[in-house]
Each structure stands twice: as C-alpha cells, then as structure tokens.
Amino acid sequence: MKQSVRTWFRWISYLEAISFLVLLGIAMPLKYMFDSPEAVAVTGGIHGFLFSVYLVAIAVMAVLFKWKMIRIAGAILAAFLPFGPFVLERRLKVNA
Template sequence: MEQSAKVWFRWISYLEAASFLVLLGIAMPLKYMFDSPGAVTVTGGIHGFLFSAYLVAIAVMAVLFKWKIVRIAGAVLAAFLPFGPLVLERRLKAEA
C-alpha cells in the first residue's frame, strides 16, 4: 500500500508540474501574445484537476507517512512554483 502510494504521488507530481509548465510556457503566451484564450481554457481545466489530485495525494502521503506540518506546507507551496513538485519528489526519493 505504501509503495503504491509513493508511485501514485510521483506520477501526480510529474503530471501536475508538467501541466503547470504547459500553462505558463505555452497557453499563457498564446493567450496574451496571439489573442488565443482557448489554450488557457483547456490547459487550465486540466491543470486544475491535476492540482486538486496533487493536494489529495499530499493528504494521503501525510497520513500514511506521518508527515510533519512543515513538510505538508512545503509540499503545498511546491505546487505554486514551476518545477516545485519535481524538486519535492526528488527530495522524497533521496530520503527513501
């Protein structure tokens, strides 16, 4: 159970980070530079779903592995930074 939670968290982290980077690096420039808001609508919806899944994954990991509040706060903060979930995942993998 714990191993599958780690794998699930890793995949959600990667997908959330990728969707955020696509939103910032592709969809937002298309919207503001080329007046094409459709990309933000689609990508934003996908990213919103993955962001929610990432928060659920943090809650699952916090319960299973008894994360301290500082780690939980850091994991949530990572979601707001480009590459943040990737850095967090790398740190968790190094600790294991």
C-alpha cells in the same frame, strides 16, 4: 501498499508539474501574444483538476507516512513554483 501509494504520488506530482509548465510556458503566451484564450481555458481546466488531485495525494501521503506540517506545507508550496514538484520528488527520494 506504501510503495504503490508512493508511485501514485510521484505520477500525480509529475503530471501536475507538467500541466503547470504547459500553462505558463505555452498556453499563457498563446493567450497574450496571439490572442488565443482557448489554450488557457483547456490547459487551465486540466491543471486545476490535477492540482486538486495533487492536494488529495499530499493528504494521503501525510497520513500514510506521518508527514510533519513543515513537509505538508512544503509540498503545497511546491505546487505554486515552476518545477517545484520535481524538486520535492527529488528530496523525497533522497530522504526515503
């Protein structure tokens, strides 16, 4: 069971990171350079949903794997940094 939760967390983490990169790298430039705010509205909604799921996934991982507060804080911080969840996943893989 722990392995399936770990795999679920990895997928959520990657999807959240990709949605953030698409928001920053594609949707925001479309909005401000080409006056197309629709891209941000759609991508932002998807990213917001995935961010919420990512926070729930962090909570599940924290309980199941007995994460310390520093790791929980790091996982939350990773969501605010471009490529952050990818780096977090790499560190979790090494420490597993």
